[in-house]
Amino acid sequence: MNLLDGKKLSNEIKDEIAGEVARMKEKGEKVPHLAAVIVGEDGASLTYVGSKVRACERIGFESTLKKLPESTTEQELLAVVRELNADPAIDGYIVQLPLPDHIDEQKILMAVDPDKDVDGFHPANFGKMAMELESFISATPYGIIEMLRRNGIETSGKHAVVIGRSHIVGRPISILLSQKGPAGNATVTLAHSRTKNLAHLTRQADIVVSALGVPNFLKADMVKEGVVVIDVGITRVPDASRERGYYLCGDVDFKAVSKKASWITPVPGGVGPMTIAMLLKNTLLARQRHRG
Ligand SMILES: NC(=O)C1=CN([C@@H]2O[C@H](COP(=O)(O)OP(=O)(O)OC[C@H]3O[C@@H](n4cnc5c(N)ncnc54)[C@H](OP(=O)(O)O)[C@@H]3O)[C@@H](O)[C@H]2O)C=CC1
Ligand SMILES: Nc1nc(=O)c2c([nH]1)NC[C@@H]1CN(c3ccc(C(=O)N[C@@H](CCC(=O)O)C(=O)O)cc3)C=[N+]21
Structure with missing residues (x-):
């Protein structure tokens, strides 16, 4: 078994970006500026946004964190989004999900300027991605x-089997794996909660991407020998004996599945840190595109 070490790889990518930022500074150019908006006090969301801001500091980006109370109305949040769209200092920004129930997520994501949408959640970006633009x-x-x-x-x-069809993970990774681009040209099966005989499908898979959010869902008897396993799921499982009061658990029964896998991502230290690195990469791209 080979470990797909996301922590290590994300550090390499961050170092590459930091090098680019240093070159920008030398030339007296404006460095990339990422903003994040968070509404409410969700513990996991605060952790992720905190990591994003710290990563910005480490690589020399400017960052702005807009922390809004849980009681923020949809109109108020829309006003913040419009402000960020209009602010020439901000190259890219994200609105951390999930949003409180009284706010229409779709409405907010649609209001983000696609040229600043470093999350790639706006339909203009999703559509271009799907068309290989x-x-x-x-x-x-x-x-x-x-x-x-x-x-x-x-x-x-x-043959890649993706479990989960969300707009932010399952659906887009299924499209990318099937495209002609890098890490593409796979034959993809997209599975979800209505899928019948899932284990029958995953046992045929050369690659399994698990993005459903159910701890230890993928068991060893559901995969074949030599499979490549990408575990996207991260669930906080309450555990009083831990210092933080919980531990992080992936979708994959790592201990057993890793015995059969040729490659496998750990949780934590797999897909999570890569997500942060690629958000920074998108912000660098946004700066470069705005410069023209
Ligand atoms: N590492 C990272 O950077 C990130 C990690 N995550 C994690 O990834 C996981 C998935 O996130 P997200 O895509 O937003 O989740 P969603 O809850 O939006 O989607 C889950 C998907 O899994 C499907 N599903 C649920 N139960 C089953 C089942 N028993 N069998 C087959 N399919 C099932 C659902 O099917 P249906 O559509 O039919 O309801 C749905 O398509 C979560 O643990 C989340 O925390 C998310 C984003 C980033
Ligand atoms: N607008 C928006 N964009 C997102 O990209 C977005 C979001 N909303 N909402 C929530 C999900 C989840 N997500 C993660 C990012 C980093 C880790 C991460 O770094 N995880 C570490 C552990 C972190 C910890 O200790 O909790 C790891 O897996 O090693 C995990 C999950 C981004 N998301």
Whole structure:
């Protein structure tokens, strides 16, 4: 078994971006500026946004964190989005999900300027991605592609089974794996909660991408020998004996599945850190595109 070390690879990518930022500074150019908007006090969301801001500092980006109270109305959030769209200092920004129930997520994501949409969640970017045009590719699927590509894992002609069809992970990674681009040319099956005989499908898979969010869902008897396993799921499982009061658990029964896998991502330290690195990469691209 080979470990797909997202922590290590994300650090390499961040170093590459930091090098580019240093060159920009030397030339007296404006450095990339990422903003993040967070509404409410969700613990996991605060952790992720905190990591994003820290990563910006480490590589020399400017960053702005807009923390809004849970009681923020849809109109108020829309006003913040319009402000960020109009602010020439901001190259890219994200609105952290999930949003409180009283806010229409779709409405907010549609209001983000596609040229600043470094999450790649706007339909203009999703559509361009699907048509293999230049766009912002969502950080999680982009991170998975980079992991496969940089580790030289063959995808061409392979059968990939993706579990989960969300707009931010499952659906876009299924599209990217099937495209002609890097880490593409796979034959893809997209599975979800209505899929019948899932284990029958995953047992045929050369590559399994698990993005459903159910701890230890994928068991060893559901995969074949030599499979490549990408575990996107991250669930906080309450555990009083831990210092933080919880531990992080992936979708994959790592201990058993890793015995059969040729490559496998750990949780934590797999897809999560890659997501942050690719968000920074998209922000660098945004700066370069705005410069023209
Ligand atoms: N590492 C990272 O950077 C990121 C990690 N995540 C993690 O990835 C996981 C998935 O996130 P996200 O895509 O947003 O989740 P969603 O809840 O939006 O989607 C889950 C998908 O899994 C499907 N599903 C649920 N249960 C089953 C089942 N028993 N069998 C087959 N399919 C099932 C659902 O089917 P249906 O459509 O029919 O409901 C749905 O398509 C979560 O743990 C999340 O925390 C998410 C984003 C980034
Ligand atoms: N607008 C928006 N964009 C997102 O990209 C977005 C979002 N909303 N909402 C939530 C999901 C989830 N997500 C993660 C990012 C980093 C880790 C990460 O770094 N995980 C570490 C562990 C972090 C920890 O200790 O909790 C790891 O897996 O090693 C995980 C998950 C981005 N998302």
